Amino acid sequence: MTETQTLAHKSTRQERGDVVELREVTKYYGATAAVDNVTLAVGAEFYSLLGPSGSGKTSLLRIIAGFAGIDRGQVVIAGKDVTRVPPYRRPCNTVFQQYALFPHLSVAGNIAFGLKEEKLSKMEIQSRVGSVLDLVQLAGAEKRSPRELSGGQQQRVALARALVKRPKVLLLDEPLAALDAKLRKGMQIELKRLQQEVGISFVYVTHDQEEALVMSDRIAIMRGGKVQQIGEPQHIYDNPASAFIADFIGQSNLLAAEVLGVHMGGIAIRLQPGALATVSGPPAKIGSKGRLMVRPEDVKIARLDASEPGDGLVGRVKSQAFLGSSTRFEIALPDHSQMIAVRDRSHTERLDPGDEVSISWPPRAARFFPDEVSAP
Structure with missing residues (x-):
């Protein structure tokens, strides 16, 4: 404690x-x-x-x-x-x-x-x-x-x-x-x-x-x-x-990440697939490695526009499951890891398995956890 x-x-x-x-x-x-x-x-x-x-x-x-x-x-x-x-x-x-x-x-x-x-x-x-x-x-x-x-x-x-x-x-x-x-x-x-x-x-x-x-x-x-x-x-x-x-309470996406810098807006992170992201939270040491955590309900996905350049995270819809009040998407990432995104019924854009999507989230919704150091 x-x-x-x-x-x-x-x-x-x-x-x-x-x-x-x-x-x-x-x-x-x-x-x-x-x-x-x-x-x-x-x-x-x-x-x-x-x-x-x-x-x-x-x-x-x-x-x-x-x-x-x-x-x-x-x-x-x-x-x-x-x-x-x-x-x-x-x-x-x-x-x-x-x-x-x-x-x-x-x-x-x-x-x-x-x-x-x-x-x-x-x-x-x-x-x-x-x-x-x-x-x-x-x-x-x-x-x-x-x-x-x-x-x-x-x-x-x-x-x-x-x-x-x-x-x-x-x-x-x-x-x-x-x-x-x-x-x-x-x-x-x-x-x-x-x-x-x-x-x-x-x-x-x-x-x-x-x-x-x-x-x-x-x-x-x-x-x-x-x-x-x-x-x-x-x-x-x-x-x-x-x-x-984060993993034990509820469902979480945990992605390998490295701290690039710290600024007033939060922590600049490089994800394993090469994408960049910003997360909120306490300052972290530049160069430290760990996990970025974001809940599935905070993940935003949209069909990827190939004409839009960017350094954000992209993936491909692997599967989807209709849950009544929401739809659960399993997204395959370029490094062969995966993410889960949950959309409520207010989203009208149709996404099917095989569709390429951009992936984002509000900085306040993500956290960075440095890797735990084992005691000698």
Whole structure:
């Protein structure tokens, strides 16, 4: 995480009312740092840990829950240091991908199980179970068996069982992974609604960037045990901190590029096919090599006029796919790489496979990322 992001976390901590804080947390498995010096803070919000397999996101969730210890750092929940506190004494509950409902208990029995362990009165248990069934929209299903429920309904029971104990933090480890695509999209909306209604911290682990973009108030992107960037979904999408993040969040065109010069209008770039371009962004060292990033929806293509000289990028339409509200074009470049362009239906010019096209984009829509230097 960058110094600017760290300072931003400190300055907004009071107003956000942070519930979970991880302070320089490190966790080793053997010689490998599964979580490497992670500092982050979560308020009463929907907060997603997003990253590829092996990035450390599930390890981080287990650390918050208390299922995994740490080698360095501090875990704070609701203002209390819980670093050495066992899971059953932490004010958080976890919902896993496998819902682990008791098949011999009814819906109400599953939800009430934890409350009975706390020796609450029968009246208090009935009241809480009834309220949480209303919350997850399962009122009237309390006597049904888990076997009689759909996948989505079983997940709601698992959520209700976790929420009925009124935790300060709800931890969710890819709970939608077992659902089909249509049900999954519906449950994304339901989870977001639940978080807004109960007003507690939801910490959600996923490798699905679309899922994170749809539901999250903020996202922490992880890679190799480290937090790479933290921010609101639109900010990360529009301002990725690296080529990895640009490629991981949404779809991006990443083209080999070299910095020719820096001026007030931006950075002058030479692309691998020999074309020139200008991009906005922080100054870069002249001669440095890296990747130019531009989103497909920002790419403008037009049939090439052979009489028009220029040093811009050209290509040939390789394929096109009509998507309803837009058309997706695959463009082959002279160096045998390719770009993707997406046009909405306002474009009337017809383009077919084999057509030669000019390719451009607004300078503000493109970013230059220097090549990452590997540590010795």
